[in-house]
Amino acid sequence: MSGAGGVHEGDFPYAILSDLGTGVLAVDLSGRITYVNPWAEQLLGRRAGDMHGHDAHDLLHRRPDGGAVPREQCQMRAPLHDNRSVEQGSEEYFLRADGTVLPIIWATTPLRLAGRRAGMVIVFSDFSLHREAELRAAARTAALEAMTARLNLVSEISSVLMSARNPTGQLRRLLRMLVPELGDWATVALRSPRTGALERVAVRCPAHPRRAKRLEGPLPPLPAKARRALAKATGGEKPVLLTAERLRDPRAPLAATHGMLFDELGGHSAVVVPLRARRHHYGMLTVGRAGASPAFTDAEVRLLSDLGWRVAQVLDNERLYEEQRNVAATMQRQLLAPLPQVDHLRMAARYLPAQSAMEIGGDWYDAFLLGDGVMALVIGDVVGHDLKAAAHMAEVRNMLRGLAWVHRKPPSVIMRRLDEAVTNTSDAPMATLLFARIEGVEGGPWHLHWVNAGHPPPLLVTREGDARFLTGGHGPLIGMSATLHLGLSWPDAYEELPGECTLLLYTDGLVESRDRPIDLGMAKLRHHASVLARRLREETVDDFCDELLRRIEPRGDDVALLALRLPAAGAGAPGDRSEPPPAQSGYSPAAPNRAAPGSVQQDAPVQDPSRGEREF
Numbered sequence: 277m278s279g280a281g282g283v284h285e286g287d288f289p290y291a292i293l294s295d296l297g298t299g300v301l302a303v304d305l306s307g308r309i310t311y312v313n314p315w316a317e318q319l320l321g322r323r324a325g326d327m328h329g330h331d332a333h334d335l336l337h338r339r340p341d342g343g344a345v346p347r348e349q350c351q352m353r354a355p356l357h358d359n360r361s362v363e364q365g366s367e368e369y370f371l372r373a374d375g376t377v378l379p380i381i382w383a384t385t386p387l388r389l390a391g392r393r394a395g396m397v398i399v400f401s402d403f404s405l406h407r408e409a410e411l412r413a414a415a416r417t418a419a420l421e422a423m424t425a426r427l428n429l430v431s432e433i434s435s436v437l438m439s440a441r442n443p444t445g446q447l448r449r450l451l452r453m454l455v456p457e458l459g460d461w462a463t464v465a466l467r468s469p470r471t472g473a474l475e476r477v478a479v480r481c482p483a484h485p486r487r488a489k490r491l492e493g494p495l496p497p498l499p500a501k502a503r504r505a506l507a508k509a510t511g512g513e514k515p516v517l518l519t520a521e522r523l524r525d526p527r528a529p530l531a532a533t534h535g536m537l538f539d540e541l542g543g544h545s546a547v548v549v550p551l552r553a554r555r556h557h558y559g560m561l562t563v564g565r566a567g568a569s570p571a572f573t574d575a576e577v578r579l580l581s582d583l584g585w586r587v588a589q590v591l592d593n594e595r596l597y598e599e600q601r602n603v604a605a606t607m608q609r610q611l612l613a614p615l616p617q618v619d620h621l622r623m624a625a626r627y628l629p630a631q632s633a634m635e636i637g638g639d640w641y642d643a644f645l646l647g648d649g650v651m652a653l654v655i656g657d658v659v660g661h662d663l664k665a666a667a668h669m670a671e672v673r674n675m676l677r678g679l680a681w682v683h684r685k686p687p688s689v690i691m692r693r694l695d696e697a698v699t700n701t702s703d704a705p706m707a708t709l710l711f712a713r714i715e716g717v718e719g720g721p722w723h724l725h726w727v728n729a730g731h732p733p734p735l736l737v738t739r740e741g742d743a744r745f746l747t748g749g750h751g752p753l754i755g756m757s758a759t760l761h762l763g764l765s766w767p768d769a770y771e772e773l774p775g776e777c778t779l780l781l782y783t784d785g786l787v788e789s790r791d792r793p794i795d796l797g798m799a800k801l802r803h804h805a806s807v808l809a810r811r812l813r814e815e816t817v818d819d820f821c822d823e824l825l826r827r828i829e830p831r832g833d834d835v836a837l838l839a840l841r842l843p844a845a846g847a848g849a850p851g852d853r854s855e856p857p858p859a860q861s862g863y864s865p866a867a868p869n870r871a872a873p874g875s876v877q878q879d880a881p882v883q884d885p886s887r888g889e890r891e892f
Contacts, residue, residue: 505529549584620843668704719849775845785833
């Protein structure tokens with residue numbers, strides 16, 4: 277076998293070896309170099325002639341530090357002893373002419389000439405190129421894994437923040453996810469919406485849990501300079517990086533609020549993230565590191581800043597939720613009229629806002645005296661669940677009051693006029709509604725005269741606990757017949773009311789929910805009303821309503837409930853000297869102009885001029 281200088285242009289096999297792009301060495305049975313291709317010369321920085329005849333192992337094979345490799349540990353020499361190939365190896369090094377070592381990836385195979393063993397061939401390449409590629413790939417993989425982990429963390433935290441409407445509970449769960457993932461301790465301080473003072477609502481430090489618990493609570497009053505520094509930190513949009521060394525100076529910004537955290541929990545650095553959204557400053561999130569934990573990277577600071585923004589959005593949504601809920605609930609309550617009290621009749625009403633602020637709106641109850649001295653009862657629900665529904669409810673309520681005063685009776689006429697008025701003068705959607713008159717002379721007997729526009733039927737419960745739904749008087753929803761030109765009507769219905777009975781009017785939120793059909797809800801209402809009528813015979817109608825709601829526990833939609841309790845037969849009649857029942861809650865004395873002139877006084881008869889007898 278000739279050296280590189282002996283390769284002739286027409287010698288095809290040697291031309292292939294010359295341009296192979298990898299180093300090739302041939303050695304004889306004693307391990308001495310007999311051939312070196314040009315690529316090997318380039319990789320090793322040695323000329324072929326300077327390597328011919330030298331023992332390949334002694335000349336080239338080295339440890340990473342340049343030290344010699346014991347001959348018995350050399351795997352590349354295996355084909356010289358047992359005639360087997362070593363297909364591939366790495367983590368080996370050849371010595372270059374300049375004294376540096378070259379990491380190689382290599383393979384060896386026996387060399388046979390004319391059917392006889394003649395030595396072996398070593399093929400090798402610069403492994404540093406492969407190693408750099410592997411390192412780059414590993415770095416990219418690690419970066420992707422880190423990014424994936426951060427994205428998973430952000431996703432999990434977002435799920436936590438959106439899972440429930442309990443800000444303090446959400447923030448405690450948030451800190452459990454941040455520590456130890458991003459820090460050794462963390463705390464959230466929020467501003468009181470009333471005083472503006474900061475309070476640490478959650479502190480987490482697994483290394484010092486008792487100290488962390490003691491740090492929760494209102495921050496002590498701060499001097500003016502500290503307040504200004506705090507306002508600057510929490511009022512901006514960028515995180516603030518703190519170090520323990522800077523906070524040793526009591527005059528340093530945030531030393532008054534964060535110095536104690538470092539003293540109690542330890543640490544060398546922390547990131548303070550302002551919680552700010554829609555120009556509202558809610559407080560700050562602080563994540564600290566202690567011991568051997570590295571300093572925060574720019575990527576980690578950006579991640580914490582993003583998490584702080586998400587927390588601020590949740591707090592801002594909570595603020596908007598409560599504001600809207602308060603506005604809607606206040607508007608709803610203002611529209612719900614106080615209950616008139618006449619002689620021995622007693623009423624109670626309850627309104628429960630929906631669990632969601634966006635679902636407050638369309639339910640209402642009403643009770644008022646008509647011009648003929650009759651007591652009118654109303655329960656209704658306008659389609660929709662928002663502030664617009666509440667406004668539409670007010671329209672329908674006021675229209676009904678006016679029509680009831682003008683037309684007086686029968687209820688079917690009033691319902692037809694209301695349907696026409698809603699259709700032609702209002703943009704209110706359809707509504708369910710029950711309108712009833714309590715008619716009778718002083719002391720009884722009384723009867724119920726009503727119509728029902730697609731509303732759940734009233735429930736009549738006797739003193740003995742017999743309970744039944746009054747299913748008569750049903751007609752279409754308000755706003756449907758006139759709109760669709762159906763020509764439908766509302767039949768008048770009548771029911772005799774026994775003394776000491778309780779009449780319940782309610783909206784569907786009391787008997788229907790997302791996890792309970794209305795039939796089961798009505799059966800549950802009937803059962804509990806029957807039981808309570810027997811158990812609470814001597815209690816007020818207010819007690820009856822409160823216990824009924826406690827047992828049913830309506831959830832989801834808003835609920836309106838109106839209950840009327842009649843006195844015993846003969847109570848309140850002329851000559852009756854029995855004491856009237858206790859005054860009802862939500863009582864509003866009827867004004868003189870709410871009935872026939874001069875006829876309405878508390879505990880005084882209300883006269884119907886056309887009949888000369890008392891009606892309720």
